[in-house]
Amino acid sequence: MCDQTFLVNVFGSCDKCFKQRALRPVFKKSQQLSYCSTCAEIMATEGLHENETLASLKSEAEKVQKKKAKRHCFVLHQVAERVEALGQFVMKTRRTLKGHGNKVLCMDWCKDKRRIVSSSQVCHEHAVTMPCTWVMACAYAPSGCAIACGGLDNKCSVYPLTFDKNENMAAKKKSVAMHTNYLSACSFTNSDMQILTASGDGTCALWDVESGQLLQSFHGHGADVLCLDLAPSETGNTFVSGGCDKKAMVWDMRSGQCVQAFETHESDINSVRYYPSGDAFASGSDDATCRLYDLRADREVAIYSKESIIFGASSVDFSLSGRLLFAGYNDYTINVWDVLKGSRVSILFGHENRVSTLRVSPDGTAFCSGSWDHTLRVRGMVFCFPVCERREDG
Amino acid sequence: MTIRHQGQQYRPRMAFLQKIEALVKDMQNPETGVRMQNQRVLVTSVPHAMTGSDVLQWIIQRLWISSLEAQNLGNFIVRYGYIYPLQDPKNLILKPDGSLYRFQTPYFWPTQQWPAEDTDYAIYLAKRNIKKKGILEEYEKENYNFLNQKMNYKWDFVIMQAKEQYRAGKERNKADRYALDCQEKAYWLVHRCPPGMDNVLDYGLDRVTNPNEVKVNQVCLCCIIMYYQQALMRSTVKSSVSLGGIVKYSEQFSSNDAIMSGCLPSNPWITDDTQFWDLNAKLVEIPTKMRVERWAFNFSELIRDPKGRQSFQYFLKKEFSGENLGFWEACEDLKYGDQSKVKEKAEEIYKLFLAPGARRWINIDGKTMDITVKGLKHPHRYVLDAAQTHIYMLMKKDSYARYLKSPIYKEMLAKAIEPQETTKKSSTLPFMRRHLRSSPSPVILRQLEEEAKAREAANTVDITQVMSKLDRRSQLQKELPPK
Numbered sequence: 026m027c028d029q030t031f032l033v034n035v036f037g038s039c040d041k042c043f044k045q046r047a048l049r050p051v052f053k054k055s056q057q058l059s060y061c062s063t064c065a066e067i068m069a070t071e072g073l074h075e076n077e078t079l080a081s082l083k084s085e086a087e088k089v090q091k092k093k094a095k096r097h098c099f100v101l102h103q104v105a106e107r108v109e110a111l112g113q114f115v116m117k118t119r120r121t122l123k124g125h126g127n128k129v130l131c132m133d134w135c136k137d138k139r140r141i142v143s144s145s146q147v148c149h150e151h152a153v154t155m156p157c158t159w160v161m162a163c164a165y166a167p168s169g170c171a172i173a174c175g176g177l178d179n180k181c182s183v184y185p186l187t188f189d190k191n192e193n194m195a196a197k198k199k200s201v202a203m204h205t206n207y208l209s210a211c212s213f214t215n216s217d218m219q220i221l222t223a224s225g226d227g228t229c230a231l232w233d234v235e236s237g238q239l240l241q242s243f244h245g246h247g248a249d250v251l252c253l254d255l256a257p258s259e260t261g262n263t264f265v266s267g268g269c270d271k272k273a274m275v276w277d278m279r280s281g282q283c284v285q286a287f288e289t290h291e292s293d294i295n296s297v298r299y300y301p302s303g304d305a306f307a308s309g310s311d312d313a314t315c316r317l318y319d320l321r322a323d324r325e326v327a328i329y330s331k332e333s334i335i336f337g338a339s340s341v342d343f344s345l346s347g348r349l350l351f352a353g354y355n356d357y358t359i360n361v362w363d364v365l366k367g368s369r370v371s372i373l374f375g376h377e378n379r380v381s382t383l384r385v386s387p388d389g390t391a392f393c394s395g396s397w398d399h400t401l402r403v404r405g406m407v408f409c410f411p412v413c414e415r416r417e418d419g
Numbered sequence: 420m421t422i423r424h425q426g427q428q429y430r431p432r433m434a435f436l437q438k439i440e441a442l443v444k445d446m447q448n449p450e451t452g453v454r455m456q457n458q459r460v461l462v463t464s465v466p467h468a469m470t471g472s473d474v475l476q477w478i479i480q481r482l483w484i485s486s487l488e489a490q491n492l493g494n495f496i497v498r499y500g501y502i503y504p505l506q507d508p509k510n511l512i513l514k515p516d517g518s519l520y521r522f523q524t525p526y527f528w529p530t531q532q533w534p535a536e537d538t539d540y541a542i543y544l545a546k547r548n549i550k551k552k553g554i555l556e557e558y559e560k561e562n563y564n565f566l567n568q569k570m571n572y573k574w575d576f577v578i579m580q581a582k583e584q585y586r587a588g589k590e591r592n593k594a595d596r597y598a599l600d601c602q603e604k605a606y607w608l609v610h611r612c613p614p615g616m617d618n619v620l621d622y623g624l625d626r627v628t629n630p631n632e633v634k635v636n637q638v639c640l641c642c643i644i645m646y647y648q649q650a651l652m653r654s655t656v657k658s659s660v661s662l663g664g665i666v667k668y669s670e671q672f673s674s675n676d677a678i679m680s681g682c683l684p685s686n687p688w689i690t691d692d693t694q695f696w697d698l699n700a701k702l703v704e705i706p707t708k709m710r711v712e713r714w715a716f717n718f719s720e721l722i723r724d725p726k727g728r729q730s731f732q733y734f735l736k737k738e739f740s741g742e743n744l745g746f747w748e749a750c751e752d753l754k755y756g757d758q759s760k761v762k763e764k765a766e767e768i769y770k771l772f773l774a775p776g777a778r779r780w781i782n783i784d785g786k787t788m789d790i791t792v793k794g795l796k797h798p799h800r801y802v803l804d805a806a807q808t809h810i811y812m813l814m815k816k817d818s819y820a821r822y823l824k825s826p827i828y829k830e831m832l833a834k835a836i837e838p839q840e841t842t843k844k845s846s847t848l849p850f851m852r853r854h855l856r857s858s859p860s861p862v863i864l865r866q867l868e869e870e871a872k873a874r875e876a877a878n879t880v881d882i883t884q885v886m887s888k889l890d891r892r893s894q895l896q897k898e899l900p901p902k
Binding site for chain 1: 434435438439442482483484485487488491492495617624626627628636637638639640641642643644645646647648649650651652653655656657658659660661662663664665666668669670671672673675676677678679681682686687688689695696699719722723751752754755756757758759800801804811858860861862863864865
C-alpha cells in the first residue's frame, strides 16, 4: 500500500503573494518558483506574453504532453505474465429485487454487507419520495443509519434511517449539498458527517452534513462530472473523479487541488473505482473500454476492450482482491475481466435493459447490478472450472 | 459516402452507432460479407435478402464470440434499424433461423443529419392512409390524430406532400416500391416505436456541456502546460515496480476473495446459510483464522478491522503506548466528524494528548510539536495532520512489527476458528427454501453498541486517574496535620 508521500503537499510562503498556503511548482521564464493555487491561476489567466501566440502555446502544450507520454512504461499484462490464468466462472443470480416502478439508476451497499439502497425515480427501501424525477445518485452512510441521494433537483439530501417504518422519512430530511446543475454522484467519507458530491456543473464538493456548509470545492473538469470514488487508504485524503471531458482527475481533499489527471479515454467516463490497494483505479467509458491507471507510475497501464464489445460501460467495480473487474454495459450485459491479464473471463446475461449501476458487496461475497429493466440482481460465484482448455474468450 | 452524425454533438454516448455501422458495412462486403440471395416474398422477388442464421454465423466467425453474445449483438443491430426483418417487421430481433432480413439503406440510419421530425412522421402516416384506408394500427391512428391537432396549421402541406410521395411511388417498379415501403416502415418503427417496445434511442438525460465543442483558449492551454510541467518534475515510481505491487496485492488477497476462491463455511448468498457472516461479525468473540492472518498483510488491514484494532489497542496498552492509537482515532474524528465542533475537539485533543503533563501524552518530536501547537491557534480539521502522520508511521513501522511477534497476536492466531466447508445448498424449490430472516437493522445495532460502550466506560477504571487520585489523597494527608 502506497504511503501517499507522492502527494507532497508543500506548505509555505508563496513566492508571489507571500501568504502561507499549499504551494505548487510553476515555471516562469525557465525559472522554477512556488506559487499558491490562486497565484498560479492568475498566472494562467494573465493573457499572452510577448512572443506568445495561441498557436505557440498550443504547440508547447503538445510538446510537454508528448514528453510525458514518451517515458517507457510496462503495461500490466506484461508484468503479470507468470501469473496463473483464471478458469471459467459460473455466476448465478441469487436475488432479483423488483420493486422499483422505473429504471434503477444507482445503488450502494451498506457496510453490514447485506443491505442496499438503490434509486430511480423514487428512492426505495423506506420509500422516500423525491421532488425531482431522476435520482441519479445514492449512498449509504458508513454507520448504516442514514442515506444520501440526489439528482435533477441539484441537491444532495441526507435522510436518517429509523427502525420505525411508519415514520415519515421526508420530514427528517436534511438538504446538504447545493449545486448549479444535476447531482451525478455522492459518497460519504469516513463518517456520517461529511459528503462528497459530483455534479453536472463540472465541480465536485465536500460538505459538512450537520451545517450544510461547503468545506472544499474542486474545480478543473471542463464538463459534467459523472462519477467519483474515495481512496481506501488510511493516510491519503484523495479521491478520483471522471467526467464528460474524457478526463479522470485525482484530487487532494485537503487543498482542493488536482494532483493527477489522465486523459486517454475517447468518450465520457461513466464510472471510476479504486483498486483495493489504493495504488490504481479503473474507469469505464462510453467508448466501450475500461482502463486501469496506475497512480504511482502516473500512467494508463491496461485497457479492457474487445472488438465485439461496442456499447459503453456504465459502471465498474473490483472484486475484493482486485483480480476481477466487473463492468456493466449498455448492451444489457456484464463483462468480467481478469485485471492482471487483460482478458475477459466471463460475460453475464440476464438484464433486459441497460445495466446502469454495479457494486461488489463490502465483504466481496457477491455483487449487485441495477438496470433500466427496473430490477436489481445479486450474483454470486457458484462454480469455477479449472484452467484446462481455453474457450474463445481467450 | 460521407455519413455525418446528427445528434452526436449532444449524444456522444451514441458512439457505439459508428461501430455498428463499421460492422454493417463489413457485412455488406460482396466477398467477405453475409451470404445474400434473391427471395420470393408474396408476388415480388426481393433482392439482397439474407437469413437470420447466416447473419448470426457471420457475426460469430467475424468477432470470435459465442452464439449467445452474437445473438445479443445481432438483436441490437436489428433494434437500431440497420437490418430489418421482412416477414415479421414489428418483431425487432434477429431470429436464428431461416427468417429473412435486409440491410437498411444508409439514408435511414439513426445517425443521419436530419432528425426524425414530426412533420416527416405525419407525412408518412398520411401517405399510408391514402394508400389504403384503415391500414394504420391503433397507436398509429392515435399518433395521426394527435399530429393532426398539433400541426393543424400546416396540415394542407402535409397532405400535399403525402399525395406527391404516393404518386411518385406509383411510378416506380413493384420491387423498388416494395423495398422502399419496407425500409420506411422499419425506420419509423425505430424512431416512433409502438407502445410496449423499448425505445432504443433513449440514452438517458442530456449532459450539460457539449463535449464536441472543444474550447481551447489561452487559459486552458496555460493550465495544461503548468500541469504537465509539474507532472514531468514529479518523481514517479518505475512502472515495473508499481505494477509488481499491484500483482502482488492481487495474489496476496486472492484466498480472501470470496468470488474467486469461495469462502468457508459457505457463501451465504449461494447456500442461504448466514454462518459466514455470524463468524465474521464486527466484534466477534473469536475471529476466524483467515481474518487474523489478514492482519499480518499490512498495517492498514489491522487498523481497518474493528477486531484487529481492538487487539492492537490491547497490545499497545500493555506496552504503555495506548495513547498513540487513541490520538490517531481522535484525529480521524476531527477530520471527518461534525465540523462545527472542530475548535472544541482540537482543544480537547490538545489537553488530553499534547499539552505538557497531559494525561495521555504522545511522544512526538519537537519540530512536529511546534508546528502543531502553532497551528492550534487557528484550528481547522487538518491542523493535526503532521502529528497524526508521525504517530501513524510510528505505529506502523515500530509497534506493528512487535505486535505480530507478540504473544497476544500469536494467541489470537492459535485460538482462531477454521470453519469447515458445508456443502448443503439451499433448495431451488421456493417453498422448501430456508425461511430467511432480515438481519438486525444497523440503527438498532448502533444503539446497542453505544449502550455497551457506556457500560464499559462506567465499569473500567482509568488507572492513571486512580493513581493521581491516590497521589492527591496522600499529598493531602501529608499536608494535614496529624490528628
